[in-house]
Amino acid sequence: xxxxxxxxxxxxxxxxxxxxxxxxxxLTFYILLDGQDFGALKETLLTADWRYLIVAVFVMxxxxxxxxxxxxxxxxxxxxxxxxxNTLKYTFTDFYFSAITPGASGGxxxxxxHMSKDGIEVGLGSISIIFFNMTYHIGLLLLxxxxxxxxxxxxxxxxxKVFLIYGVICHFGMMLIFLxxxxxxxxxxxxxKWIILLLNKMRIIKNVEVATEKYLAQIEExxxxxxxxxxxxxxxxxxxxxxxGHMICGFAVSFFTYRALGQTALGFIDIxxxxxxxxxxxxxxxxxxxxxxxxxxxxxxYKSVYSTAMIVxxxxxxxxxxxxxxxxxxxxxxxxxxIKLLRRGNKNDIPVALQAKILGVKRDD
Numbered sequence: 001x002x003x004x005x006x007x008x009x010x011x012x013x014x015x016x017x018x019x020x021x022x023x024x025x026x027l028t029f030y031i032l033l034d035g036q037d038f039g040a041l042k043e044t045l046l047t048a049d050w051r052y053l054i055v056a057v058f059v060m061x062x063x064x065x066x067x068x069x070x071x072x073x074x075x076x077x078x079x080x081x082x083x084x085x086n087t088l089k090y091t092f093t094d095f096y097f098s099a100i101t102p103g104a105s106g107g108x109x110x111x112x113x114h115m116s117k118d119g120i121e122v123g124l125g126s127i128s129i130i131f132f133n134m135t136y137h138i139g140l141l142l143l144x145x146x147x148x149x150x151x152x153x154x155x156x157x158x159x160x161k162v163f164l165i166y167g168v169i170c171h172f173g174m175m176l177i178f179l180x181x182x183x184x185x186x187x188x189x190x191x192x193k194w195i196i197l198l199l200n201k202m203r204i205i206k207n208v209e210v211a212t213e214k215y216l217a218q219i220e221e222x223x224x225x226x227x228x229x230x231x232x233x234x235x236x237x238x239x240x241x242x243x244x245g246h247m248i249c250g251f252a253v254s255f256f257t258y259r260a261l262g263q264t265a266l267g268f269i270d271i272x273x274x275x276x277x278x279x280x281x282x283x284x285x286x287x288x289x290x291x292x293x294x295x296x297x298x299x300x301x302y303k304s305v306y307s308t309a310m311i312v313x314x315x316x317x318x319x320x321x322x323x324x325x326x327x328x329x330x331x332x333x334x335x336x337x338x339i340k341l342l343r344r345g346n347k348n349d350i351p352v353a354l355q356a357k358i359l360g361v362k363r364d365d
Contacts, residue, residue, distance in 0.1 A: 003239065013106075014097070014315075015098045017102065017241075018088070018100045019099040020102075020288060021099070021100045021289065021361050024291040025291055028291055028292040028295055030173060031293060032153065032315070032316070036312055038124075039336070040309060041312060041313060044072065044261070044309070044310065044313040045313055045316070047261070048257075048260045048262075048313070048317065049259065049260045049261075050258070050260070051260075052259045052260035053257065053260050053317065053321065055326070056253045056256035056257055056260070056321045057254050057321055059249050059253060059256060059323055060249065060253050060321055060325075060326060062249035062252040062325070063089065063249040063326075064095070064330075065244055066093050066245045066246040067091045067242070067246045068084060068087040068088040068091045069084070069087070069242060070132055070135075070239050070242035070243065071087040071090060071091065071128060071132065072084055072087045073134060073239065073242070074128045074199060074235070074237065074239065075087070075120065075124075075128055077228065077232060078124045078127075078225060078228055080124075081121055082120070088333075089114055089333060089337050090111045090114055090115060090332060091111075092129070092329070092330040092333040093107075093110045093111050093113075093114055093330070093333070093337065094107040094108065094110065094129070095107065095326065095327075096110070096113075096330035096334045096336070097109075097110040097291075097322070097332050099289040100288050100327075101288060102286050102287060103286040108126070108129050109126075110124060110334070111210055112125050112129070114329065114341075118343055120271060123220075124225045126225070127181075127182070127225025127229070128225065130178050130181055131178070131182065131225070131229060131235070131239070132239065132242075133174070134174075134175060134178030134179060134182065134238045135236055135240055135243045136243045136247065137171045137174050137175040137178065137237070138175055138240065138243070138278070139240055139243040139244045139247060140171060140243075140247060140279065140297060141168070141171055141172065141175070141280075143244060143247065143248075143276055144168075144242075144276045145270070147272065147273040147276055150269070151270065151273045159300050159303075160277065160297055160300055160301060160335045163214060163281035163282065163293075163297055164280060164281045165279065166281070166284070167280040167281045167282065167284055168280060170284035171188060171280060172285075174284075180305055181219070182230065183226075183229075184228045185219055185226060188219060189215075189216060189219055192212075192216075193212060193215075193216045194211055196208055196215060196258060199211075205260060214217055244254075247276075247279070250279075250322055251272055251275040251279065252268070252272065253318060253322040254271050254272075254274070254275040254278075254322070255268050255271040255272065256336075257314060257317040257318045258271055258290070258305070258314070260317065261306075261310060261317070263310075265305075266305060271305075274301050274305070277300055277301060278294070281297050282294045282297050289323060289327070294319065294323075295315050295319060298315045298319070299311055299315055302314060302315075
């Protein structure tokens with residue numbers, strides 16, 4: 001059970017993150033709309049083909065649904081039979097807190113909180129999230145590489161070269177960290193100790209012993225799940241199609257908004273290539289939801305696709321559907337789940353197995 005000061009500190013951090021998130025949105029749209037012809041903008045938005053926009057909304061739901069299916073499959077391999085509505089709750093909670101916290105730092109802890117309340121061990125819950133994220137990074141780099149070979153959008157790559165290099169390094173680095181967590185935990189322990197010592201010399205970390213103890217305890221939490229994955233290395237091949245489907249659903253929103261705005265010159269693969277590059281370039285930006293940067297890079301990548309008059313409506317509709325709308329939806333889901341937890345009361349005195357039975361999570365031992 002978390003102590004009151006820790007809960008208070010966490011609430012304060014989330015509140016500050018949310019306020020910063022709102023300020024970023026206001027600043028982004030102020031810059032985006034500065035100098036725009038509001039009459040023409042309104043006309044473009046109102047005449048967009050709503051049928052394509054509805055499809056885009058449902059396709060974006062597929063982004064969450066497929067990730068939830070993947071979580072269900074991973075947890076089943078860990079011995080838990082979890083209802084899909086539970087894994088949807090974890091997915092929406094992860095998305096919401098990732099959106100409102102810098103570097104998506106709040107997503108995993110928030111999802112883990114709900115997992116633990118549903119009777120899933122924290123270590124196994126953590127490694128299930130890490131495993132999907134690892135597969136996601138592998139899938140994103142594979143998809144980006146294949147699409148670049150097929151389409152070779154050299155002009156686009158040149159325009160966002162710095163962001164792309166940064167993105168590739170970050171995604172590749174995260175993939176290596178996740179792989180190390182699962183397959184090379186001893187190496188990760190040693191590297192972590194070196195980093196802690198380095199941060200101590202830089203006066204960032206004061207107490208080396210406490211920091212090392214916490215770090216090693218975190219690695220040990222992952223040990224059980226990592227052991228299961230090492231025994232079933234083909235799990236990556238099992239989850240990779242889910243990760244690819246998950247991201248393609250998210251990226252496809254750009255294609256349907258493109259069609260909604262009456263554009264037909266480019267096909268699905270063309271738009272998918274551009275959106276994949278956009279995500280690689282901006283996904284690791286340490287700002288809540290990468291707000292501001294994503295809109296800016298979108299306008300650079302898609303400047304050859306849309307006219308000057310159409311580019312702002314395009315970025316507004318695309319981001320509204322693939323981000324802002326679902327931040328609201330995920331916030332509502334998260335809030336509803338939190339209210340249910342509060343109404344249920346403190347379950348800490350109830351055995352984990354009984355909690356799991358009550359909440360629809362069955363553990364196969």
